[in-house]
Amino acid sequence: MAVSVPELPEVETVRMGLEPVLEGKRFTSVETRRAGLRVPFPKDFAKRLTGHKVTRLTRRAKYLLAELDSGETLVIHLGMSGRISVHAKGAPGELGNYLHNAGHSDGHGKHDHVLFETDAPARIIFTDHRRFGLMVLIDTATLTDDKLFKGLGPEPLSGDFDAKYLSAALKGKKTPIKSALLDQRVVSGLGNIYVCEALFRASISPKRSASKVSAAQMAPLLREIKAVLKEAIKAGGSSLRDYAKADGELGNFQHHFLVYDREGEPCPHKCGGTIKRIVQAGRSTFYCPVCQK
């Protein structure tokens, strides 16, 4: 299966993998290989990072947040194809079991756009062949007011994302439930793949109008969204431990999905249906027309 696009669980996996080489560590050098990604790098980007310590590494939606002791936060979005790999600066293996050595990359690959070195001592390479990613620096004090974060819906794994909230958020929305769940203002962090998977698991048709998701369907929908994300995060954690033993990179996710990219295959619910692919709002949707109502 192809390497998938980073959604919430993948970003969380990257966060978990980066934590040991970033949290409490100081940037000793930062190098950019181009003017920017989806947006230009901030003014004096390297200068504003170098010498500063990462006090916390967190995640909001699909954004990684590296809080610095300078009062700024480094915000990283992986876009569609962003990958992060961690390498030893010296001899292989000297970093211990938190090293995820991508092996094949020396940081001079065609799409290696940003190199961070820390006093871990580790070299962190940001690779993004399609450059839909983003890196900005934002004042930590006003981070939540920033336009990137201001309109974001609740974290799907938080207690705020419950039946009461979701019913209200979907009320009056004529757009299909599939599109509504991709809207980061409704809930943040879901992408095309996990929305397809959650709707399948909850047996809800992606074509159903958002406002017409019944009260009875709300609980399964919430449960399956949370479950599929948790399972993917768990799988990501396992893969991190595997990568510590073998070559790999943070973000090289190869999950197994029930319906995504399975057009023409029999429905895994064994309802006799066949997985169909349709396009909604310009995105592929995979679902079972028989058991998703």
Next chain:
DNA sequence: CCATTAACCTGACAGC
């Protein structure tokens, strides 16, 4: 205000 669509970008792949 709301909903839909195109644009950004490059690698992979199908078809000729």
Next chain:
DNA sequence: TGCTGTCAGGTTAATG
């Protein structure tokens, strides 16, 4: 072999 065209999807600006 190599060309051309299409597709993938997170986010956002533009359009209806």
